[in-house]
Amino acid sequence: MSEPVVLRITRPYATEEAYLAAEAWSMSGRSMVLIDQPELPVDAVVRFDVALADGTKLIRAEGRVLRSLPPLGSRPGGLQVKFTRFGASTKAFLDRAVALRDGARSHASELPPPARPSAPPPSNADVLVEPSATPPEVSPELSLAPPVVAAPPLEERPEAASAGSDAASAEARAVGSAGAPSPSRPPSPSHVRRKVELPSPQGRDEVLARLRARAARRSG
Numbered sequence: 638m639s640e641p642v643v644l645r646i647t648r649p650y651a652t653e654e655a656y657l658a659a660e661a662w663s664m665s666g667r668s669m670v671l672i673d674q675p676e677l678p679v680d681a682v683v684r685f686d687v688a689l690a691d692g693t694k695l696i697r698a699e700g701r702v703l704r705s706l707p708p709l710g711s712r713p714g715g716l717q718v719k720f721t722r723f724g725a726s727t728k729a730f731l732d733r734a735v736a737l738r739d740g741a742r743s744h745a746s747e748l749p750p751p752a753r754p755s756a757p758p759p760s761n762a763d764v765l766v767e768p769s770a771t772p773p774e775v776s777p778e779l780s781l782a783p784p785v786v787a788a789p790p791l792e793e794r795p796e797a798a799s800a801g802s803d804a805a806s807a808e809a810r811a812v813g814s815a816g817a818p819s820p821s822r823p824p825s826p827s828h829v830r831r832k833v834e835l836p837s838p839q840g841r842d843e844v845l846a847r848l849r850a851r852a853a854r855r856s857g
Contacts, residue, residue: 641682641699646671649690653730656689657737662712664734668703669696672715676705683718695730698723 650656663670671685680701687696700718708714723731 639682641684642677644671644674644683644685646674646685646687647690647692648672648687651690653689653693653695653733656695657734661734661738661741663715664731664738666731666735668700668717668719669698669731670706670715670717672713674716677702677716679704682721683716685718696723696727698727 648656648660650659660672663672671683671687677683682699682701684699685696686694686698688694698720699722700720703717703719706714706717
């Protein structure tokens, strides 16, 4: 049987609380990650102690190497060992670490999930308008409204006809007034009435006699 490997580990913390707050994740009741320790063969026996920056020893135990862990995110890598024996003081400190770690996990599980970023509103080009399956409802007020009758053309409106006749009358009056001769001017020959020569009384009797004779022949 090979001799155990002895490791003296010092963590850069001034108090137990600071150490637990930073590295409680590395401890459990059965194993522990020895941070920043070199790689060793699996199942190698390790005796180690962990102390604060002022030399206060918090953990003294013996274990076997399980594996070497690489750094993961913000957590550093190290050597993971499985406990084979430790004292009462070490067990009490490990229990504190486990309680603190479990409390942090339960608190994290009670927190609401982070809000997902909302999707941006679609642009006008992305909006699709679906045709409605049912016709829109008609408001009772709109359904009772009288139908709209188209207005008659302008020439069919009585007002327009009367207005047109009034305008024609006014235009005729204006033309008549414009064409009427002024008192100072003599009337033009076109506006002078021609004097009709009536037959003499003797000739009129002859005309009447012929007309009567013609009427008698037609009646006979």
